[in-house]
Amino acid sequence: xxxxxxxxxxxxxTSDQLAETAMVVGMKSSASSEAVGGAETAVTLSRRASKxxxxxxxxxxxxxxxxxxxxxxxxxxxxxxxxxxxxxxAALSRASSASLGLSFSFTGFTMPPEDMxxxxxxxxxxxxxxxxxxxxxMKIQAEPTxxxxxxxxxxTYKVIHKGVTSTSEKKILNGISGCVNPGEVLAMxxxxxxxxxxxxxxxxxxxxxxxxGGSITYNDQPYSKYLxxxxxxVTQEDVLFPHLTVKETLTYAALLRLxxxxxxxxxxxxxxxxxxxxxxxxxxxxxxxGSFVQGISGGERxxxxxxxxxxxxxxxxxxxxxxxxxxxxxxLRTVEILQDIAEAGKTVITTxxxxxxxxxxxxxxxxxxxxxxxxxxxxxSEAMVYFSSIGCSPSISMNPAEFLIDLAxxxxxxxxxxxxxxxxxxxxxxxxxxxxxxxxxxxEYLVEAYETRVADNEKKKLMIPLxxxxxxxxxxxxxxxxxxxxxxxxxxxxxxxxxxERRHDYFSWLRITQVLATxxxxxxxxxxxxxxxxxELQDQAGLLFFIAVFWGFFPVFTAIFTxxxxxxxxxxxxxxxxxxxxxxxxxxxxxxxxxxxxxxVLFLLVVYFMAGLRSxxxxxxxxxxxxxxxxxxxxxxxxxxxxxxxxxKRATTLASVTVMTFMLAGGYFVKTVPVFISxxxxxxxxxxxxKLLLKVQYEHITHSINGIKIDSGVKEVSALLxxxxxxxxLAYLSLRxxxxx
Ligand code: ADP
Ligand code: MG
Numbered sequence: 001x002x003x004x005x006x007x008x009x010x011x012x013x014t015s016d017q018l019a020e021t022a023m024v025v026g027m028k029s030s031a032s033s034e035a036v037g038g039a040e041t042a043v044t045l046s047r048r049a050s051k052x053x054x055x056x057x058x059x060x061x062x063x064x065x066x067x068x069x070x071x072x073x074x075x076x077x078x079x080x081x082x083x084x085x086x087x088x089x090a091a092l093s094r095a096s097s098a099s100l101g102l103s104f105s106f107t108g109f110t111m112p113p114e115d116m117x118x119x120x121x122x123x124x125x126x127x128x129x130x131x132x133x134x135x136x137x138m139k140i141q142a143e144p145t146x147x148x149x150x151x152x153x154x155x156t157y158k159v160i161h162k163g164v165t166s167t168s169e170k171k172i173l174n175g176i177s178g179c180v181n182p183g184e185v186l187a188m189x190x191x192x193x194x195x196x197x198x199x200x201x202x203x204x205x206x207x208x209x210x211x212x213g214g215s216i217t218y219n220d221q222p223y224s225k226y227l228x229x230x231x232x233x234v235t236q237e238d239v240l241f242p243h244l245t246v247k248e249t250l251t252y253a254a255l256l257r258l259x260x261x262x263x264x265x266x267x268x269x270x271x272x273x274x275x276x277x278x279x280x281x282x283x284x285x286x287x288x289x290g291s292f293v294q295g296i297s298g299g300e301r302x303x304x305x306x307x308x309x310x311x312x313x314x315x316x317x318x319x320x321x322x323x324x325x326x327x328x329x330x331x332l333r334t335v336e337i338l339q340d341i342a343e344a345g346k347t348v349i350t351t352x353x354x355x356x357x358x359x360x361x362x363x364x365x366x367x368x369x370x371x372x373x374x375x376x377x378x379x380x381s382e383a384m385v386y387f388s389s390i391g392c393s394p395s396i397s398m399n400p401a402e403f404l405i406d407l408a409x410x411x412x413x414x415x416x417x418x419x420x421x422x423x424x425x426x427x428x429x430x431x432x433x434x435x436x437x438x439x440x441x442x443x444e445y446l447v448e449a450y451e452t453r454v455a456d457n458e459k460k461k462l463m464i465p466l467x468x469x470x471x472x473x474x475x476x477x478x479x480x481x482x483x484x485x486x487x488x489x490x491x492x493x494x495x496x497x498x499x500x501e502r503r504h505d506y507f508s509w510l511r512i513t514q515v516l517a518t519x520x521x522x523x524x525x526x527x528x529x530x531x532x533x534x535x536e537l538q539d540q541a542g543l544l545f546f547i548a549v550f551w552g553f554f555p556v557f558t559a560i561f562t563x564x565x566x567x568x569x570x571x572x573x574x575x576x577x578x579x580x581x582x583x584x585x586x587x588x589x590x591x592x593x594x595x596x597x598x599x600x601v602l603f604l605l606v607v608y609f610m611a612g613l614r615s616x617x618x619x620x621x622x623x624x625x626x627x628x629x630x631x632x633x634x635x636x637x638x639x640x641x642x643x644x645x646x647x648x649k650r651a652t653t654l655a656s657v658t659v660m661t662f663m664l665a666g667g668y669f670v671k672t673v674p675v676f677i678s679x680x681x682x683x684x685x686x687x688x689x690x691k692l693l694l695k696v697q698y699e700h701i702t703h704s705i706n707g708i709k710i711d712s713g714v715k716e717v718s719a720l721l722x723x724x725x726x727x728x729x730l731a732y733l734s735l736r737x738x739x740x741x
Contacts, residue, residue, distance in 0.1 A: 666687045
């Protein structure tokens with residue numbers, strides 16, 4: 001092995017990998033000898049494979065720390081599998097030609113990709129980074145993908161804008177037609193604001209109001225709820241939990257989303273497969289991260305988002321700008337992954353903002369949008385031919401994607417002008433600068449050109465029914481919602497996920513310090529106070545009222561954040577039918593309880609004994625229970641306000657007003673309240689808590705303190721219990737309403 005090391009870097013990698021492979025499969029004792037032998041037999045294959053390993057990610061092979069060994073190990077395990085199933089020269093040449101076809105670098109626009117690929121002699125030294133995706137086939141799905149052909153004709157979409165005095169209508173899409181088949185990648189291009197996201201959401205069934213015009217069919221059938229579980233939708237923003245690791249994120253998604261037929265182990269295996277498939281093994285134990293937490297890189301985040309969707313083996317995969325904000329190599333890799341996904345029989349539709357020329361040639365079909373109108377639909381490789389046929393071709397060598405976006409923007413600098421357009425400009429006299437047509441004129445010309453030359457033909461093609469069997473069509477009708485797991489399992493998975501996501505909160509020293517500091521200050525101020533004399537009893541009542549207020553305030557303001565903070569995630573997961581809202585609601589509202597009930601225990605332990613309140617176990621535990629009840633009721637209020645408004649600013653404003661009102665109505669500051677407003681105190685949990693705390697401390701001494709009567713306490717407990725349930729019900733209904741909207 002040492003000699004091999006010095007003679008050839010590639011060979012070293014290969015044999016190392018094989019040694020590791022051997023170890024992985026449990027042949028520890030004879031690892032090195034087997035490895036050398038293995039290296040000889042597999043050398044033809046693994047030269048390429050090892051280059052893949054080194055080229056795929058710059059950091060992967062260069063350093064030699066333990067992390068890297070781990071990666072190589074996992075990679076080599078995968079390599080072994082590939083050796084098994086590739087295992088022949090034929091496969092190798094297939095793989096290499098595939099990778100060549102994908103990997104040429106294209107900067108001009110005149111030569112179609114096929115020619116280019118053919119004209120290049122094969123050489124093992126073209127290591128395009130693409131090798132990784134070029135030779136790799138998706139092999140995660142256990143069940144075959146159901147093929148779905150997507151067709152859309154004359155799709156229009158408009159929104160009605162209601163102003164103060166008038167209502168205006170805004171057309172966002174004007175009659176877009178096209179189709180995509182399983183195995184194809186359709187790219188939508190166009191300048192920002194041209195309607196890409198809108199069209200993508202319409203096709204993905206994510207935008208249903210106001211109802212779009214035209215028709216969108218899936219295997220010639222309209223949208224049905226059944227499709228929800230067959231569609232993967234990757235939104236432009238990455239919506240992920242920042243404190244979960246990559247592996248946890250994908251595992252929870254697998255557990256929740258995969259059908260009941262699979263066992264827990266199979267679901268977990270699927271998550272691992274996806275991790276390997278997307279090349280995420282290096283960061284699988286890293287936290288996702290967010291604005292305040294260090295985490296994985298942008299490209300990795302995007303892949304996690306894609307993983308979240310392909311884990312269900314969707315038939316249709318929609319992606320909104322998956323490559324924006326990625327560097328060109330990472331973008332290329334992402335698109336290659338999409339290509340692999342399509343090759344596995346899925347229909348992939350993606351919007352793309354500004355692809356590099358290499359990226360552009362990876363798409364099968366292309367839609368070019370400009371201000372909501374269709375400028376081109378057809379094979380991506382024929383787009384340039386079409387535009388030159390209508391007289392638009394670049395006069396200098398440029399990236400075809402750049403050229404198309406320029407055109408869609410109506411910018412025809414460096415573009416040869418079609419004669420028709422020149423005539424038009426001269427006749428109308430509406431010349432822009434330097435005798436060029438203005439963007440609006442160019443745009444009009446392009447829309448018209450497409451409509452007159454291509455549109456009718458394409459629409460006729462779309463009218464032809466698909467040659468698929470009725471069974472497949474009938475499946476689309478099935479509108480029953482199917483859940484991956486039962487309600488209880490959903491609850492328990494969400495509960496565990498909630499605990500994991502917020503585990504850092506549980507050891508939040510800030511919160512603990514805040515509570516303990518307040519407790520110590522209270523303890524010092526009321527140091528060993530005595531409840532026997534009437535004057536000191538007044539003082540102690542003040543302490544009890546403060547406790548009621550403190551534990552009314554604190555939980556409201558922490559609970560307010562719960563739903564607004566998770567809004568994006570909730571929307572995303574509910575749109576994907578991941579779980580029942582009720583399971584989420586119960587899991588989310590109970591997973592924070594342990595900590596919320598731990599803090600008051602600490603607090604009371606300090607205050608109760610420092611301030612010298614009634615010292616016997618009974619009153620202590622009853623006080624504790626009262627505080628618990630107050631906390632849970634106050635939390636309910638916070639949850640309800642948060643869910644009702646779903647906006648932190650508005651929610652905090654409303655909460656501070658409400659909490660202040662409840663505090664003032666709590667019975668400590670004002671005793672003679674006018675009758676017409678005195679009912680307010682019955683809504684105040686501070687009032688009920690205060691009364692109960694007084695009862696626990698003084699029922700053996702007096703029957704009335706500060707004008708507050710001490711009675712059985714049943715009313716107070718019932719009122720608090722009603723609040724615990726009522727506010728939560730209100731919160732749940734608010735969420736439901738948000739979901740329905
Ligand atoms: P793209 O994704 O191509 O940048 P979008 O599909 O997001 O474009 O938007 C297309 C146009 O439609 C934009 O001008 C946008 O402002 C407008 N638009 C989209 N949705 C709405 C809406 N609900 N109300 C008003 N205008 C909208
Ligand atoms: Mg967009």
